[in-house]
Structure formats: C-alpha cells, structure tokens
Amino acid sequence: MRKRLGGLFVAVVLIMALAFLAIDVGFSLYRNDRFDEASPVCTLNVLSGDIKVLPADAFMWEQAVDGMVLEPGSRIKTGANSYASLTFSEGTTTSIEPDTDLIIDQLGDGDSTQANSILLKQRSGKTWNQVAKRSEDDSSFQIQTTSASIVVYGTLFSTEIDESGTTLVQTAEGLVNVSAEGQAVLVSEGQQTTVRSGAAPAIPAPTPPADNELLFTVDAAVTGRVVSPGGSSTGFLPDGSTVNQISGSRVFSLDDSSQMILIPEPVEGEYSVVLSGDVGATGTYSVEGFSGGESTFVKTESANITSEEGLVLRLHLDVLDGLVKGVTALTSDESPEQDTAISATGNENASTQLNEENTEGEVPWYRSLGSYTSSSWIVIVSIVTLFALIFILVWKRT
DSSP states (O other): OHHHHHHHHHHHHHHHHHHHHHHHHHHHHHHHHHHHHHSOOEEEEEEESOEEEEOTTOSSOEEOOTTOEEOTTOEEEEOTTOEEEEEETTSOEEEEOSSOEEEEEEEOOSOGGGTTOEEEEEEEEEEEEEOOOOOTTTOOEEEEOSSOEEEESSOEEEEEEOTTOOEEEEEEESEEEEEETTEEEEEETTEEEEEOTTSOOOOOEEOOOOSEEEEEEEETTSEEEEEOTTSOEEEEOTTSOEEEOSTTOEEEEETTTEEEEEEESOOSEEEEEEEEOSTTOEEEEEEEEEETTEEEEEEEEEEEOOSTTOEEEEEEEEEETTEEEEEEEOOOEESOOOOHHHHHHSSTTHHHHHHHTTTTTTSOTTSOSSSOOOOHHHHHHHHHHHHHHHHHHHHHHO
16 A cells, blocks of 8 residues: 555656746747747847956856847846947847946836837947837837936937946937936037936036037948947948947938948047948048047048959048047958948848847746746756656566
8 A cells, every 4th residue: 555655656747847837938928929929039249358247146247158049137248348239129229338337127028018118228338229110109228327317209418427426328319308306408419418316417518519520421322330449339230220339329311322420439440441332333431530529530442342252442540639630541342251240230120030030049948038038947857857756666676
C-alpha cells in the first residue's frame, strides 16, 4: 500500500511539473504573439562606446547587444564618449548621448485608445528625440525627469539634465508640453525652457544660436547622409525617407535640387558622408563650417557612384580653441558596410519587420516579448525537479 501511494505521489508531482512547464511556455508564446498588437516594440541600437543594460527581470547589469529588444522596466546607461539609440515600431527614435541614464517605463498601457503610448524616465544626461506624428487621442510620447514631465505628439526636441537636477528642454521642430508643480508651458520650434527641481517651468525663450555649425549640401543626383564620430546619422536614405540621430541636427530639401544637413556644435573627429544613387551617377557635395555666424571654410567635391552599395567619403573635422577651422579628406570607401543603426531607424517599418522575424537567436524562449515573462531560475529549478522525479520513479521500480 505504501509503495502504491508513493508511486501515485510521484506521478502526481511529475504531471504537475510537466503542466507547469507547458503553461509557462504556452503563456510566453501566447503573449509574444499578442505583443505586436498591444504595444510598440523598442529596439536598442549600439552606436559606439560602452553601453550597459539592466533588463526588466534582471538584477545585474549586462553589456548591451546591438539590435536587442527591450521590455518595459529595462534601464540603459551610456558611458563617456558612448552613444546609443532606441527605435520604436511606429518610427519614433531616441538618441542617447554619453553619460545618460534612461529607463523604458511604459510601452502601451493596455488601453486600446492609448496602445501606442511611450513613457521614458530620464535620470541624467541628454536625449535627442524624433517623435513620429500622432494624434492626441491615439497615443503620446512622454519623458519624465526628476523635475519635469514632457509630452509630445510629433516633433524634434532634446532633454538634458545637469548635475543639479535642472531639466533643459529645447524644441527644434513642432510643439512640446513641459509641466512641473502643477503648471505647464508650450515650447515651440526654436525655443527652450528650464525646470529647476521643485519649481515651475520657466517662460519659454529663444534657443541661443550655436557657436559652431556644419552645413552639408548634396545635389539631387544622389542622396546623402552624414555620420558623426559617435556613429549617429542624419540625412536622406536611398528610399527618400530621412533619419535624424545627431542631436540638434536638421534636414532640408530645396526645390528638389539639393539636400541640406545642418549640424550644430559639431565635435572634433571623423565624419562620413554616405552617398547613394544609381551606378554611374555623379554627385557633388560640399561642407561649410561656421563659427560665430561667419563662414570659416568651404570644401566641395564631386563623387561617382561605382557600386550599388553607394560610396562613403570620410572627413576629419578640425576644431581649434572651440572654433571649427577646417576638414581634411580621408580615404573614401566603396561598398560601405551595413549600418545596423540606420537599418533600424531609417525605415519606419524596420522595427516592425525585426519583431516579425522574432529576433531569432537573440531572445530566449523563457523571456518573451509580451507582458508575461518567466524567470530563468524557475525554469531551471523545474527542469532539475523533473529529472529528479524521473530518477526516483525509475529507482523505485527497480
């Protein structure tokens, strides 16, 4: 009788363990399938330097991997001279500057009318945000700092926090709502506001002009974008869409005859001009530097597209006593290597395609993309328990 009860007990425990694993995997896969419909996808692009990530269900920081999908609750830290960006499925991007601490707090809130809402919590550093157009009734993009709350529905703006905790918001395009201590201000294009801890937002004022600027001009025979020393890009892609990752940068097109890329406060180092077009096409590009509103140099070159992959022209920007002085042409490269950050941010559908491919090999089955996530320790303990029970059952029968 005791042996029968023991065997029955083992069988029941064995069935429960198998049922737990089946339910665990089933829920993970079920929530993973529903993730596309429930909330935006957030993809991390590692551009350069040291990027650390604290996943939502983890207790230890890990080295960031380019292209990894992040869940709500994930935290990102960039080191000195380190750059990264976040890409959301509807085309919104957030460029993360050096020494920045950022938390992905919310990706959709479960309400069908706010399914695409995004909420980031910025603890330090600087972000540059390109928010896709959206209606107020549909969704919003928000950044919360220790002193302010920023809400937008489609715009270009930067958020910077200094050592005292003061938040600086500068709008390059569109309109930004900044609130604190029960008061709100609207910051329009070309304006900025500051918010000190425990105080209301300051009255918006014009953003001070940049001390230094770089102006790239590319004729319409080709399309061009500029890559900064940190790996961020701004400009036109071959399909006609634009990308804007460089903080404060603007993209213009004049009468379909030329493309212009303006970069304020450029840093010293190597810049790349990536040209694309039909094989055999010849395009002209120029780069002009400005300091204090005065032109300091102009460099113009012609380039012939000899490969379907395009052409990369490399330039070194020289800065002396805080003023841009000139550029030095470096070796040009044909057939540039694929830029993973651009493939993710340049096309509004790229992140959706990434999610449809399920990021094979990057996201383990026990950490689904949905709101339901399973602890790896639970899975390990369950597997060990399962094998232990099988061993006991076999031992009792022998």
